[in-house]
Amino acid sequence: MENFIAYNPTKLHFGSGVINNLGKAGKEYGERVLLVYGKGSVLRNGSYDQTKGQLEKIHAEIFEFSGIKPNPVIDDVDAAVRFGLSEKIDYIVAVGGGSVIDSAKIISVCIAERCKGWDVMKNKVSIQSSVPMIAVLTLAATGTEMNPVSVLQNNRTREKIGFSHPSMFPRHSFLDPTYTRTVPANYTAYGIVDLIAHALENFFGYGEASLSDRFVEAIIKEAFDCGPQLMKNLSDYDLRARVMWAATNALNGLTGYGRSSGDWGVHAIGHILSFLYDTPHGATLSIAYPAWLKHLKSRIPDRIRKLGEHLLDEPDVEKVIQQVENFFRSLNSPVRLQEIGINADKKMVILELMNTNKVTGQHHRLDDSDRSIILDWMFS
Numbered sequence: 001m002e003n004f005i006a007y008n009p010t011k012l013h014f015g016s017g018v019i020n021n022l023g024k025a026g027k028e029y030g031e032r033v034l035l036v037y038g039k040g041s042v043l044r045n046g047s048y049d050q051t052k053g054q055l056e057k058i059h060a061e062i063f064e065f066s067g068i069k070p071n072p073v074i075d076d077v078d079a080a081v082r083f084g085l086s087e088k089i090d091y092i093v094a095v096g097g098g099s100v101i102d103s104a105k106i107i108s109v110c111i112a113e114r115c116k117g118w119d120v121m122k123n124k125v126s127i128q129s130s131v132p133m134i135a136v137l138t139l140a141a142t143g144t145e146m147n148p149v150s151v152l153q154n155n156r157t158r159e160k161i162g163f164s165h166p167s168m169f170p171r172h173s174f175l176d177p178t179y180t181r182t183v184p185a186n187y188t189a190y191g192i193v194d195l196i197a198h199a200l201e202n203f204f205g206y207g208e209a210s211l212s213d214r215f216v217e218a219i220i221k222e223a224f225d226c227g228p229q230l231m232k233n234l235s236d237y238d239l240r241a242r243v244m245w246a247a248t249n250a251l252n253g254l255t256g257y258g259r260s261s262g263d264w265g266v267h268a269i270g271h272i273l274s275f276l277y278d279t280p281h282g283a284t285l286s287i288a289y290p291a292w293l294k295h296l297k298s299r300i301p302d303r304i305r306k307l308g309e310h311l312l313d314e315p316d317v318e319k320v321i322q323q324v325e326n327f328f329r330s331l332n333s334p335v336r337l338q339e340i341g342i343n344a345d346k347k348m349v350i351l352e353l354m355n356t357n358k359v360t361g362q363h364h365r366l367d368d369s370d371r372s373i374i375l376d377w378m379f380s
């Protein structure tokens with residue numbers, strides 16, 4: 001086992017009606033609140049009205065910043081920072097999915113440090129503090145509600161990258177599965193893929209950590225069990241709750257303790273596709289994971305076999321990979337680039353950016369030739 005620090009200060013409120021505690025939580029942080037959300041889904045699932053109701057109850061002064069897009073961009077973050085600074089806000093409430101909450105994390109640092117968002121993402125700021133941020137999650141997928149990570153895109157530098165800092169944990173996160181009942185089938189599937197991918201990225205990281213392996217297996221088993229049921233009944237509260245809790249645990253530290261890093265090579269590949277084609281995050285992963293496994297199988301046969309034996313009662317490496325791919329396909333998440341309208345004539349465009357941005361895993365390093373072969377599998 002590798003050395004590790006277990007630290008997770010987010011106070012997570014889970015279940016139907018938990019939003020009723022938001023006012024009390026917010027009151028601790030001041031009077032002036034920046035309410036951040038996306039392109040409007042929150043107006044239709046009750047989360048916006050109920051969050052605002054809570055803030056009105058404590059007589060907060062509310063300043064709204066909306067329009068955060070999926071695959072969020074740094075310019076929106078900087079615009080929100082300017083607005084937040086001019087209104088002298090005391091804290092932030094972010095209502096939405098990963099894109100909104102990730103943006104809010106960097107907004108919270110930049111307001112406290114009076115700096116540019118991309119300087120934070122590039123680790124050029126010595127972060128001393130952040131404005132408190134409360135998250136209200138409306139989409140189960142990323143785990144951002146209980147981790148210190150933000151993933152943002154910069155169209156000038158042609159990058160989509162992640163950054164992590166302990167000051168970026170949400171102070172409170174409110175997870176009412178009811179809000180996720182309006183998530184359409186495609187994004188529901190992408191969320192299930194994403195949580196499985198997070199467990200896998202940790203499983204293929206560096207270090208022997210048997211308990212974390214078991215957490216990985218349990219989380220993926222839970223997704224294999226309730227994911228397909230949820231796809232058939234999108235408004236089922238209990239199934240929404242199970243997927244939501246699985247997604248939180250896939251990336252809140254649990255699956256990584258005892259390893260010095262996860263791998264994250266598949267995510268790095270996925271970010272290239274999201275950057276170039278605005279592909280939803282989970283869709284990039286259902287395409288890239290099977291391809292990555294097919295290429296890496298000769299380097300990590302024992303790891304894939306272990307996963308197969310524990311998860312699927314299947315020791316054959318080829319069959320394990322096929323079953324993972326089949327599972328993604330059964331959710332109707334794409335498993336080849338052509339299925340999202342990207343044909344083989346785009347190979348060089350994608351490969352060029354992958355090579356320029358030196359896409360690699362932290363544990364399983366990828367070179368130009370690896371990237372080319374993995375890309376071929378994504379088209380095959």
Ligand code: NZQ
Pocket residue numbers: 037038039040041042045068069070071072096097098099100102138139140141142143144147149150151179180181182183184187191251267281282
């Ligand atoms: O913009 P609005 O109108 O809110 O609509 C969103 C968006 O169109 C919609 N939506 C959200 N909640 C809904 C809903 N629609 C109906 N009902 C609801 N209850 O769903 C669409 C996708 O939202 P988004 O926030 O982009 O999805 P997700 O939560 O999957 O977040 C993806 C982003 O998170 C990053 C990804 O790279 C991507 O940019 N990630 C963040 C991570 C982290 N912070 O730890 C780790 C992940 O690996 C990932 O990289």
Ligand code: ZN
Pocket residue numbers: 142194197198267281
């Ligand atoms: Zn992810």
